[in-house]
Amino acid sequence: MTRTRVWIAAALGGMLASVLLAAPAEALVSAPKWLVVEGQTATTVSLDWRYVSRAGQYRVQYSTKKDMSNPTSVRFTASKGTVAGLHPDTSYWFRVRALRKSGSNYSYYTKSPFPTTRTLALAAPTGFAVTSLVSTAAGLEWSKPEGAAKYELDRSSNEEFTGAVTTETVANDVTVKPLTAVTDYWFRVRAVTSQNVKSAYTDALHVTTPRTGEPDPDARDAEVRVANFNIFGIDADSKASGNQKVWATRKPEVARDIVDDGADVVGLQEANQSTSYYPANSGLTQYFDLLNAVNARGVNYALANDKNYNCVRWVSSADCVKKDQGASRGVRILYNTATLALQQQGSFRYDHQTGTVERYLAWATFRVKENGRVFLFVTTHLQPFESSTQRATRIAQWDELISWVKAKRDSLDGAALAVTGDFNTTRNTDYAERLVPAMKTAGFGDVLNQQFHENPIAEPRAKNAVNGWINTRNGWSKNLKGLTDDGNTWTFWDEQQKTGNNIDWIFASNELAVEEWKVVIRYDSEFKVTRTVPSDHNMVSATLVLPPPR
8 A cells, every 4th residue: 555655646746747847828818909890892891909019910700600600810910901802792790819920829809799790782893885896796895893703794685685695704804796797786794793692784785786797807916925934832931042032032023024024824833722821922822912913013914713722612621512613723824904804714623643732724715805816725734753653644634635625625616725834844755755746736836846856946936036045944043054953954055046945835726826935034144143033933925926806
């Protein structure tokens, strides 16, 4: 009995010592006071609350439920902020807590009753107008009300809209066809949110199609600048060193390249879809953060698709209930709304996959505002790395891409097209010897007309190549005469008649003229890069000539 008591006492003493030595939990301070709603729009609510001393940031939670169940969170660095991405004509409840600079909890949440407000109703589109009219088609456009996810366009042969034909579109600039010559038509449109809340209709537009069936005699060829940019994922910020900088530092240069090059449409890769990399991505997805940086330069670009995940609740992959939202992970399409009008968009997940990162192609159809020509744009990021399994997957994905694009083009009556992407393949790779010509046979060849192991190119397709002697992948090197991090020379600086060993490609319909190919980079007379390196890939672009519709 004595031994037993001694053993128990020793054990209890050890436990007590462990408890005493453990670091005490930091106590939480009182919740922020006076949380109020200062204003709202159809998709935003502005909040204000009292500053909490020594708080590093704040977490606001909001919910469509009075009990704050299933809330969504957003962070702010000041004691006020605007919550965006809300649904029109919807009630929301809010609460806030202070956080430490580290992001850990510093205060309690504000308690019930939670401040509440209702967002404004979805406004009807404005500026509804006819942009073009021929005997068989009418071009229409309208504004994009805040909160609109798509539109319902009605076409009728009478002003009462009896028996109207309704078309759903995500674009706010469309061509309606086929129409009949010398016929009266009435059109009206309304906006629809992602939750199927609908606005009022616009006033009706009345048109009479002309007699002639000839194409518009004033229509001209249009030059369209297509580009590709693997921007390097924000998820690698923790490994940044040397010339590889974090996303917040690289972002302005990425945006600058896109705007200064005058790209009409850009295929992006490694544009991370998570919102968890705050504050480097401003609490947004990497591609949405880039969009804001681009538009801060005085332009108006948009994303063909901004959905994070193919889930019913598309903002998060947690507890995902699968639903096709057209999302495509880090593969995204960015376009200039001043020159292009989005018609349709979506994504295709490759059947062949290796590893945990799903591989997609993203696609969209656009109408060129200058001459009305519609074209298909596709971008992708094929399986990287070089194990035998990964290599086989990449080859299979490339075969899938050719088959999918050909079928899609056929469904669009042979529309012009451009295909861009990080193919993780140079022209000197053995399977490129088969697949690059296969692209051309399918109707969309390389804009440079690269051939297996041929350098310089004997019969170049692009009339002009700017910085064509530079590889598209740079390995973060700033020395164009030097080596990349994998030990390979990445330019032909002393043989500039040659073409770089590119893994980023642009393909285009064989019938389209190509005015220029460009590797977008800034360097001085000593062949040294003169700025922060935007990515381990250089942006590439090509100017395509698209004739008007026939």
